[in-house]
Amino acid sequence: MSRKHNIIVTVNGKTYERSVEARMTLADFLRDELALTGTHVGCEHGVCGACTIMMNGEAIRSCLTLAVQTDGSRLMTVEGIARPEELHPLQTAFQERHALQCGFCTPGFLMTAYVFLKETPAPTEAQVREAISGNICRCTGYLPIIQAILEAAPIMRSA
Numbered sequence: 801m802s803r804k805h806n807i808i809v810t811v812n813g814k815t816y817e818r819s820v821e822a823r824m825t826l827a828d829f830l831r832d833e834l835a836l837t838g839t840h841v842g843c844e845h846g847v848c849g850a851c852t853i854m855m856n857g858e859a860i861r862s863c864l865t866l867a868v869q870t871d872g873s874r875l876m877t878v879e880g881i882a883r884p885e886e887l888h889p890l891q892t893a894f895q896e897r898h899a900l901q902c903g904f905c906t907p908g909f910l911m912t913a914y915v916f917l918k919e920t921p922a923p924t925e926a927q928v929r930e931a932i933s934g935n936i937c938r939c940t941g942y943l944p945i946i947q948a949i950l951e952a953a954p955i956m957r958s959a
Contacts, residue, residue, distance in 0.1 A: 807871040811836065812880030820867045826860075827851045829867035830877060838878040838907045842936070849935030852908040853877050859915040878907035881914055889955040890914060893948035901939035909935050913949045921957045925950060 804819045811834060818833055830836045830853070839862055842850035846861040853862050854876040881888040890910050893899070900906040909932060916931040917923070923931070928949045929942075937945065 805868045805871075807868055809870050809873055809875055811875045812877060818867075822866070822868055824867045825863055826853070826865040826867050826870055826875075827862040829870075830862060830875075833867075836877050836879050840904055840907055842904065842908075847936070848905070849908040849912060850905050852911040852935070854911060854915055857915070857918075859912055876911075878910050881910065888914075889952040889959070890917075890948070893952040893955075894945070897944045897948040897951060899940060899944040899948040905935060905937045905939075909937070909945055913952070917949070917953055917956050921953060923950070923953060 803822050805822055806817065806819050808815060808817045811830070816834060818829070820829060820833070827839055827841045830839045831841070839853055840850040841863055842848035844863050846864040849861070851862040852859050854860070855865070855870060855873050882891055887895070890913055894906065894910065912932055912935055916928070920927055920931070925946060928946050932942070932945060932949070
C-alpha cells in the first residue's frame with residue numbers, strides 16, 4: 801500500500817497543490833504532474849546534472865530529491881528563467897556560442913549557471929569551470945558552454 805502526501809509548492813511563480821506518492825522524485829513530479837518537461841533525467845544518480853533545478857535559491861538535483869521534501873518550497877525550472885517574449889541572457893549566449901548540440905544536458909547547465917551567476921556575478925574562467933564540473937555534456941567539449949556563461953555574466957549583472 802502506497803501512501804500519498806499533500807504538498808504545496810511554488811514552481812516558476814505559480815503555486816500548485818498536489819497529492820504525491822512518498823517515493824516520487826521531484827524530477828518525475830515536475831515532468832509527469834506539472835508537464836514541465838524541460839527538466840531532463842539522465843543518470844538518476846545525481847551525477848550528470850541534467851535534472852538540475854533551483855529550490856529556494858539553491859541548485860539541486862531533482863532526481864535525488866523526493867517531491868514530498870519540497871513541500872512549502874519555491875522551485876524554478878529551466879522554463880522559469882526566460883520571459884515569454886524573450887530568451888534569458890544565458891539562453892541567448894548558449895544559442896550564439898553554439899553551447900548546445902543534442903540539447904539534453906542544456907537545461908541542467910542553464911540552471912547551474914543561473915544559480916552560479918547569481919552567487920558569483922563576475923566569475924573567472926576557472927570559477928566557471930569549477931561551477932559546471934558537476935554537469936556532464938557528451939557533445940560540446942565544454943568550451944562553448946564556458947564561453948556562453950562568461951558572455952552572459954556582464955549582461956546578468958547589468959539587468
